[in-house]
Amino acid sequence: xxxxxxxxxxxxxxxxxxxxxxxxxxxxxxxxxxxxxxxxxxxxxxxxxxxxxxxxxxxxxxxxxxxxxxxxxxxxxxxxxxxxxxxxxxxxxxxxxxxxxxxxxxxxxxxxxxxxxxxxxxxxxxxxxxxxxxxxxxxxxxxxxxxxxxxxxxxxxxxxxxxxxxxxxxxxxxxxxxxxxxxxxxxxxxxxxxxxxxxxxxxxxxxxxxxxxxxxxxxxxxxxxxxxxxxxxxxxxxxxxxxxxxxxxxxxxxxxxxxxxxxxxxxxxxxxxxxxxxxxxxxxxxxxxxxxxxxxxxxxxxxxxxx
Ligand SMILES: C[S@@+](CC[C@H](N)C(=O)[O-])C[C@H]1O[C@@H](n2cnc3c(N)ncnc32)[C@H](O)[C@@H]1O
Numbered sequence: 001x002x003x004x005x006x007x008x009x010x011x012x013x014x015x016x017x018x019x020x021x022x023x024x025x026x027x028x029x030x031x032x033x034x035x036x037x038x039x040x041x042x043x044x045x046x047x048x049x050x051x052x053x054x055x056x057x058x059x060x061x062x063x064x065x066x067x068x069x070x071x072x073x074x075x076x077x078x079x080x081x082x083x084x085x086x087x088x089x090x091x092x093x094x095x096x097x098x099x100x101x102x103x104x105x106x107x108x109x110x111x112x113x114x115x116x117x118x119x120x121x122x123x124x125x126x127x128x129x130x131x132x133x134x135x136x137x138x139x140x141x142x143x144x145x146x147x148x149x150x151x152x153x154x155x156x157x158x159x160x161x162x163x164x165x166x167x168x169x170x171x172x173x174x175x176x177x178x179x180x181x182x183x184x185x186x187x188x189x190x191x192x193x194x195x196x197x198x199x200x201x202x203x204x205x206x207x208x209x210x211x212x213x214x215x216x217x218x219x220x221x222x223x224x225x226x227x228x229x230x231x232x233x234x235x236x237x238x239x240x241x242x243x244x245x246x247x248x249x250x251x252x253x254x255x256x257x258x259x260x261x262x263x264x265x266x267x268x269x270x271x272x273x274x275x276x277x278x279x280x281x282x283x284x285x286x287x288x289x290x291x292x293x294x295x296x297x298x299x300x301x302x303x304x305x306x307x
Contacts, residue, residue: 006254009261016264017296027051029082031075031116038113040072042146042174042206047076049203050144053172054080054088061086062138064164066128066157067147067174068092069099070106071113077144078117089122089136091147098148129156139166146174151183158187169211170200176207242271250279253286260293274298 025032028051035047042050054063054077061084068074068090078088094107107125114121124135128147143165145157154173165171176184188207191197200208243266247259256276266272278290278300290300 006258009258012261012264013257020296024048028075028079029116031079034113035072035075038070038072038075040069042073043204046174046204046206047073049206050172051076051080053142053170053208054078054086055083057081057084057086057141058168059084059086061141062089062136063087063142063144064089064091064131064136064140064161065144065146066091066131066161067145068094068110068123069096069146071110073144073146073174074110074114074121075117078114078120082117082120086141087120087122089124089140091124091126091128091131091135093127094123094125128153129160131160133164136164140164141166141169143169143171144174145171149175149181149184151186154184154187158191165211167211170208171197171210172206172208175205177202177205242268244273244275247274247276248279249276249281249286249290251281251283251286253281253283253289256286256289256293260296260298276300 028035040047050073054061057063057080061081063077063081063086065074065077065088069092074088074090081088092110094105094110096102096104096106107123110123111118124131126135140161143161145154145161147153147157158171161171173184173188175181176188185207188209191209192199197209197211200210202208245263247256249256260274263272263274274293276290276293276298278286281287281290293300
């Protein structure tokens with residue numbers, strides 16, 4: 001009986017994943033399969049969050065991406081902006097600077113990858129610090145900074161775009177919570193400490209700050225306050241949540257799958273937010289399942305084991 005229940009739960013989870021996949025296919029309008037194969041360091045969860053943030057921009061918004069590489073993040077941003085009839089200015093030298101595989105011309109590959117959303121995208125091929133207001137042509141509502149990750153470069157990119165930002169602008173930084181790029185989190189911390197920017201939220205290595213305590217991005221009630229070094233996994237923009245289910249976890253990840261499946265059977269599963277508090281699980285299977293659950297968009301809050 002319990003085997004049957006586990007099988008049903010697994011089938012349910014697979015079905016939910018398939019539906020989710022199908023919805024993303026529709027959102028990305030023919031780019032989904034190719035977007036999945038484009039080389040990138042940005043995770044699926046971060047890419048999806050970029051889509052959501054772009055789609056919650058004001059109508060006709062202009063967004064800027066600093067560091068587009070081969071176009072994976074560009075596709076998600078541009079598809080989100082398409083929802084609000086916005087456009088995306090992409091700034092990159094497309095010479096693969098600062099990338100581990102060495103310098104090469106990546107522009108043709110970028111153009112090929114983004115071709116389906118080309119009408120939403122304005123590539124500006126230059127160094128980010130040379131970006132001007134004329135290159136952009138409008139006030140900027142949303143910026144994704146993912147170029148060079150040193151403290152000096154992030155600061156330079158931010159200061160260069162700052163005069164072009166709208167009063168309600170949101171700025172997202174990539175690789176902001178990993179020890180590998182301490183300059184990014186240092187810059188965010190210093191900026192918040194000055195008191196003019198506020199933390200909007202965090203997903204994986206993606207951290208967003210916003211200007212002023214205004215309620216933007218809209219539907220932002222899920223933004224989680226974070227310590228900048230913490231690796232919290234919380235989706236940033238859902239306003240439809242009516243019930244939060246908190247699932248404590250310590251090892252025995254299989255029961256987590258069952259708990260998740262039972263929540264997803266709820267009549268209006270979209271209105272339920274699942275928060276899994278992991279009390280420092282140590283077994284590999286549970287870690288794998290926690291990652292799987294976080295990838296599916298649920299909130300996973302890790303903490304050191306408290307016994
Ligand atoms: C980490 S990749 C961007 C990844 C991309 N956002 C994604 O999610 O797939 C960094 C990119 O920034 C570009 N880059 C590095 N320094 C730059 C600079 N000073 N100006 C313009 N582009 C730069 C590199 O050429 C590279 O394409």
